[in-house]
Amino acid sequence: MQRATTIIIGAGQAGLAMSQQLTELNVDHILIERGQVANSWRTERWDSLRLLTPNWQSRLPGYFYEGPDPDGFRTLGETIDLFDNYAEKISAPIQSETNVTRVTAEGQDYRIATDQGEWTCRTLVIASGVMNTPNIPGCADDLPTSIRSISSKDYRNPGQIEDGGVLVVGPSASGVQIAQELKLAGHDVILSIGEHVRLPRTYRGKDILWLMDRAGLFDTTIDEVDDPNRVRRLPSMQLVGSPTGMSIGLNSLQALGIEIVGRSGGFRDSTALFSGSLANVCQLADLKMNRLLASLDEWIQNSGLNAELEPSYQLRPTRVPETPTLSLSLAERGIKTVIWATGFKPDYHWLDLPVLDRKGHLRHTGGVVDAPGVYAMGLPFMRKRKSGFIDGVADDATALARHLRGYLDGQISMAA
């Protein structure tokens, strides 16, 4: 049995940032990592992926980008290098290739069972990520066995996909990027669309994330929003980080010849059914994007940048087919593969503490979990809008490391 004051489960951006902050506060700790640093980035992403966020937008505690291309987008390899280098720079004490099998409370301590032995600790940081298990709807089981059904987590490149049609389900970052890559590789691609967050890559000549960052939108705190549950569930932004800086969206995908259809409504025999709500989900996304752009216009005006930037303009509404397809015979259309880009859920099967809600999410207040001395990191909109981003873990790590130190010092006796 080994002991550390704090155990951090997971050595991705969230765990590493916390490690750096705990080192600053002299809290001895170990990161337990199921694989290597940045394991999800290393093993669960497709080959051509680049980060959605520009290089400058990866500020970690004690690190910011100083390279030659602040507005570029890291490849997968460069992203892994970023975290490898950061782990080395901060001398993160990582116990790698170690799977946590069970976490239990033991008096004031926690016991961490792993496939490499047991640890105990006084405080625990759960930084195991939220993209553990693909959220594949139950109707996937109704697909004929002749159709290959995979999640975006299993997708690597077009070479892996059988010739013929592909139904991509999900219009967020993964879905639109995979749909585009497969269309460009010569596949017939149909993209099923539910609610999504439409964003242009640039607006008025600036990267949209630069504008949102400068306008302070990523620093919005969870206390400032009307409906915390809703903002925590929002799908990822419909963006791509491309070396050409191009935008991706339902209009550009349709221009390539991808057919868009409504939300997947399941399968009957070998027919795929789609919701008749396509026009509305597109309109919701357009209206929401227009409200965001209007608020950015207002910020630009108020901060005196109006003259420096291109004038304001309206984007074209999402083009919706006149009569969107409601049902599709998979055989007749030659669909051989269905790719589910329908989001993920966290996997806490190893967490034997009474801290999960009925949907299997951690019960927490700003990352302070509902059990003494237990903290979360890297959850979407955990404390601020940016919490789930690489760029957002620094502020959260600073705040929670202080809270954790206070708890150890007896200044905070209960979870806040």
Next chain:
Amino acid sequence: MTVTETNQTQLNGVNVAALLGAREALEAAPEAAEFTWKATSEWKGGVHTRTEINSFFGLGEDQARTKTFTVDTDHPEVFAAPDEAPTPVELILSGLAGCLTAGVASVAENRGVQLRSVKATVEGDMNLYGILGVDASVRNGFNAIRVTFEIDADASKDDIAALVAQSQKRSAVFDIITNPTNVFVEVA
């Protein structure tokens, strides 16, 4: 769900505070959110049917109303029927209008938008080759439904469009019409 009274803080007569309170209460008691709506019907001769609507199940128990509503359906003279009442498909359209309009009013109330007038025209296109069995490739139901809202409110054009879009997002009837539903019919 809750008795609605117009009070001075309400713009459109929707008790949003009660609805938000109900949402909070039901989040804590998921089983109370399981509702079953019910209608019972009886054939009146020809293609005329009378449906009665009273009780439903919700909040963990049967909910009885103090009065029973009656809804008749029949078919027009061009269907060689006496036209005693609207067709069932027209009631579907009225259900959609009622649901979306209630949604517009509720969302407007929640967003602090004063409505002055909300009118909707709902049209459903149908090819009778379906129900008459002339052409198996033609469906029985609507090929398309169009809803046109005319809304007069203290809000911008985009904000009014957002009310209507949000109303569709939260509408039961919109969902029932746009998404497949398993229907089980049996003879008792």
